[in-house]
Amino acid sequence: MSLRRLLIALTTFVLLSAPAFALQPPPGQSEFVPVDSVPLSDQLPAAPLLVTAYAFVWIAAMVYVWSIWRRLNKVEDEMRALAQKMPRR
Amino acid sequence: MRKAFGPLAAITGLMFAGAPFMVARAPYESSMGLVQKIFYFHVPSWFAMFTAIGVCGVASLFHLFKTSPRADRIAEAAGEIAVLFGLMGLVTGPLWGRKAWGVWWIWDAKLTIALLLEMTFISGILVRKYGGPGSDKLAAAVGIFGLAVVPFVYQAVNIWRTIHPLTSVVPTLPATMGGPFWFCVAAYMLLLVVLLMMRVNLGKRQAALDELYLAYED
Numbered sequence: 001m002s003l004r005r006l007l008i009a010l011t012t013f014v015l016l017s018a019p020a021f022a023l024q025p026p027p028g029q030s031e032f033v034p035v036d037s038v039p040l041s042d043q044l045p046a047a048p049l050l051v052t053a054y055a056f057v058w059i060a061a062m063v064y065v066w067s068i069w070r071r072l073n074k075v076e077d078e079m080r081a082l083a084q085k086m087p088r089r
Numbered sequence: 090m091r092k093a094f095g096p097l098a099a100i101t102g103l104m105f106a107g108a109p110f111m112v113a114r115a116p117y118e119s120s121m122g123l124v125q126k127i128f129y130f131h132v133p134s135w136f137a138m139f140t141a142i143g144v145c146g147v148a149s150l151f152h153l154f155k156t157s158p159r160a161d162r163i164a165e166a167a168g169e170i171a172v173l174f175g176l177m178g179l180v181t182g183p184l185w186g187r188k189a190w191g192v193w194w195i196w197d198a199k200l201t202i203a204l205l206l207e208m209t210f211i212s213g214i215l216v217r218k219y220g221g222p223g224s225d226k227l228a229a230a231v232g233i234f235g236l237a238v239v240p241f242v243y244q245a246v247n248i249w250r251t252i253h254p255l256t257s258v259v260p261t262l263p264a265t266m267g268g269p270f271w272f273c274v275a276a277y278m279l280l281l282v283v284l285l286m287m288r289v290n291l292g293k294r295q296a297a298l299d300e301l302y303l304a305y306e307d
Binding site for chain 2 (some may be wrong): 044048049050058060068071075076080083
């Protein structure tokens with residue numbers, strides 16, 4: 001009976017020790033190794049560049065349309081003011 | 090022409106709103122991946138710029154030799170719009186280059202000559218604004234000179250050894266990439282037409298105001 005208990009205790013110890021050793025943190029970095037290129041995970045993401053390109057096209061077109069509209073309003077205002085100043089014939 | 094403006098503007102807006110969906114459905118390029126999709130906004134900008142320069146150059150020729158105020162207004166409008174599309178190309182290009190080449194800008198032949206073309210048309214605007222009497226003829230000469238430079242800008246990648254993709258890229262596009270690309274080109278061309286109509290109308294009103302001032306002084 002005691003031998004059986006001893007075997008169970010030993011088996012339990014062996015089975016539990018394996019995961020316990022496996023769950024140990026990896027050893028700390030002992031040295032820094034330089035590389036020439038940036039690791040893939042740190043590379044510049046493409047999506048913000050793509051979105052910026054599309055947004056810039058929209059913004060540039062809208063600003064230009066607004067500038068035409070502003071200049072046209074200015075001309076129309078000036079024409080109205082001048083027409084009021086002119087003597088009627 | 091005025092009646093067509095509203096529908097044209099609406100179609101242009103819809104096409105620009107739909108462009109990202111078309112571009113999203115286009116396949117990724119094998120070596121550049123997602124960032125290559127800037128191509129769909131970048132190349133049509135240059136196509137639109139070259140077209141605007143074509144309009145500006147022809148109108149400038151007409152004005153220089155026949156002295157036509159109408160042709161001058163068209164040349165002025167097209168020159169200004171060429172600067173706008175050039176700016177789009179010069180901003181979207183470095184955004185693409187930053188990821189594809191690792192740098193925002195490189196002084197290679199294609200990029201440098203494209204920048205010079207943009208500066209040529211900016212100088213045309215400055216000549217008109219600060220050139221005084223006769224500046225319209227000077228600006229017309231600048232417009233013609235700009236038109237003469239366009240073939241060199243387009244062919245730069247074939248003439249000189251550059252880092253920029255070659256002109257053979259567009260004719261060899263597979264249908265899955267060609268569809269969204271030509272859709273974007275059509276959207277840019279419509280935008281060019283709409284902006285040209287607006288800007289020519291502004292020039293017309295400015296001319297009417299000048300006539301009104303002359304009548305007032307008399």
